[in-house]
Amino acid sequence: MHIIETKDLVFEYEVRDEDGKVIETKRAIDKVDLEIEEGQFIAILGHNGSGKSTLAKHMNAILVPNEGTMWVDGKDTKQEENVWDIRQSAGMVFQNPDNQIIGTVVEEDVGFGPENLGVETQKIWERVEESLRAVGMLAYRKHSPNKLSGGQKQRVAIAGVVAMRPKCIVLDEPTAMLDPNGRNEVLEVIEELRRNEKVTVIFITHYMEEVIHADRVFIMDTGKIVLNGTPREIFSQVDVLQKYRLDVPQVTQIADKLRKQGMPLKAGILKVEELVEEICQLS
Numbered sequence: 123m124h125i126i127e128t129k130d131l132v133f134e135y136e137v138r139d140e141d142g143k144v145i146e147t148k149r150a151i152d153k154v155d156l157e158i159e160e161g162q163f164i165a166i167l168g169h170n171g172s173g174k175s176t177l178a179k180h181m182n183a184i185l186v187p188n189e190g191t192m193w194v195d196g197k198d199t200k201q202e203e204n205v206w207d208i209r210q211s212a213g214m215v216f217q218n219p220d221n222q223i224i225g226t227v228v229e230e231d232v233g234f235g236p237e238n239l240g241v242e243t244q245k246i247w248e249r250v251e252e253s254l255r256a257v258g259m260l261a262y263r264k265h266s267p268n269k270l271s272g273g274q275k276q277r278v279a280i281a282g283v284v285a286m287r288p289k290c291i292v293l294d295e296p297t298a299m300l301d302p303n304g305r306n307e308v309l310e311v312i313e314e315l316r317r318n319e320k321v322t323v324i325f326i327t328h329y330m331e332e333v334i335h336a337d338r339v340f341i342m343d344t345g346k347i348v349l350n351g352t353p354r355e356i357f358s359q360v361d362v363l364q365k366y367r368l369d370v371p372q373v374t375q376i377a378d379k380l381r382k383q384g385m386p387l388k389a390g391i392l393k394v395e396e397l398v399e400e401i402c403q404l405s
Contacts, residue, residue: 124160126290128193129191129194130190131152131180131189164324164336166340166342167327167342178214182212186200190296193308194211195211200215213283215228215279219230219276223267225267226266227263227264227265227266228270235282252285256281257311260381267297273307276297276307289387296325302314312325313335330369330371339353341366349363355389360374374392386404
């Protein structure tokens with residue numbers, strides 16, 4: 123079953139001058155067709171301005187299409203009566219956790235979402251404990267979010283979404299403001315959620331190394347999906363990705379340069395261990 127599906131999705135926004143007069147209309151999403159199955163880990167990549175974050179906001183009905191259709195768990199996002207159900211089915215985690223954390227104590231913040239859904243008190247606390255355990259933050263349940271690191275705050279933001287029991291979690295560049303340690307923390311949490319909670323994960327980023335474990339990768343440029351495939355299929359096209367102003371994992375780039383110099387290596391190497399194994403087999 124498709125948890126997310128789009129057909130001919132179009133979104134345009136108006137550009138206004140200082141007097142508020144519309145001077146042009148820009149198309150941020152241009153006839154996008156997309157199908158995502160339940161339980162998949164999907165990565166959406168693209169340079170700044172490619173449309174990936176605009177697409178993400180359609181998955182939670184923050185934005186609705188100007189043309190075409192977005193379905194979330196079978197519900198059309200343009201129909202206002204569906205918005206409540208859609209936002210229970212697809213939870214959003216944004217780039218800056220400070221924009222998403224509102225509680226003064228970690229456990230209260232995580233419980234805020236379920237409380238607004240009308241979950242009974244006892245079950246709220248059960249969900250809070252389970253969600254904090256899932257993201258490795260149970261020991262910090264009584265802490266103030268203000269005293270946490272960036273990676274820990276993002277874990278709390280993810281726990282707040284998990285506590286609402288969505289079928290799908292959309293993470294819009296959740297590691298963009300984090301240092302390498304914080305990025306690794308968040309990636310570990312996402313992998314644990316996929317393995318243990320069986321949720322669909324849609325991960326928007328511009329860091330290539332973060333998506334090598336995805337089931338499928340979609341590349342966006344000028345509002346269109348220009349490439350899609352497995353990570354290995356996508357990252358074997360180094361020259362094409364560079365045309366779309368995207369890098370590839372460093373090890374993939376090294377392997378590609380070695381191949382171009384005549385070394386018989388397979389395309390789309392994603393890990394250092396793979397490259398070492400390939401080179402060792404040549405000796």
